[in-house]
Amino acid sequence: MYDVSTRTRALALVAQGRSLNSVSKETGISRAAIRSWQTRIEPLPRMRQGFCSLCGPTAKPPEDRAAYAYLLGLYLGDGCISPGARSGYFLRIACADAWPGLVDACAAAVQAVNPSGKAHRVQAVGYTSVVGYSGHWPCFFPQHGPGKKHDRRIALDPWQQTIVDAHPWAFVRGLIHSDGCRITNWTQRSVGGVLKRYEYPRYFFTNVSADIRRLYTDTLDSLGVEWTRCTRNGIPFNISVARRASVVLMDAHVGPKY
Structure with a gap:
């Protein structure tokens, strides 16, 4: 907004x-x-007035918690919520067309979490917005608010943290699928006077919000994944996973976008 x-x-x-x-x-x-x-x-008004007809005064977690953990990661990276007609809201997740598997996975997660069980795809130039309509989205994503995410505090409610603790890999996968990537780095070393090229895989996660980066690294810590900050121009927006054992874990549970 x-x-x-x-x-x-x-x-x-x-x-x-x-x-x-x-x-x-x-x-x-x-x-x-x-x-x-x-x-x-x-x-338009950002948040509903009064209690949710489904939740009452306190938000109730979605039934498919693994799908929600994945969708939460996508939302924190490339998602937004905007008011629609009457008391409804649109959840939109922007997915690059270069990764059709990601679009499918996002749509499946929106369908699983949306009380209506529906998700729609809206084509734009170079990307597809996966859209779900519901009056319930502000309950599921209390991080919704005015301004850009990196300009306001982002913290998980206790019930959200419980879901992330139960499904940490789904959450990490959603974050990587939104604001991350798996790349192949290379370096050169002299062996016996001969310059040889070595390649190795690496995961990057880039987000301007320090709070969202912290959610990512805290979850990696809980999973035993080693990470480092990569500072560019004095700004530590990038989180790198490059240690072999940690990359193996990420490959087993996250993998590259597809």
Whole structure:
């Protein structure tokens, strides 16, 4: 969600005769969002008023907890929740088209967690948004709130932490599938005067939010996976897993995107 001042600035660029595409590229805001602001600039209410009809005053965990742990990882990386019609909300997870298996896995998780059992795919340029509609999403994802995730505190509720503790690999897999990757690094060493090339696999996780990175590394610690911070330009946004035994664990439970 964007505040009114951000929306006003984007609309001012459009008023200058700029195309929606050029304004979107400059601001990082989707063309659909800018188009919708031309008819309504005020943000819709973010959260429901009163208790949830399914949960009451306290959020109830979803039944498929393994699917939820995976979807939680995807949401923290590439997901958002926005108000829809009446009291409903849209959960959207952006998945790159380069990984069709990821799109399928995301859709299956949304279907498993969504009380309606439904998930839809919305094609965009270079990616597919997996979308689920429900009035229940703010209960399942209390991290939903105003602004970008890295600009606000992100912490798990106790019931969420219980699920992550029970299904840590599903959570790690969701985080890697959203903001991570498995790559092959290489180095050269001189052996007997001959320069030889060595290749080795490595996992990276990159997220601007220190809270989300901490959730990732805390879970790796609980699994016995060794990790290091990779600082670039003085900013420690990257978490690396490169030790052979730890990569073997990650390969067995996470694997590359597909």
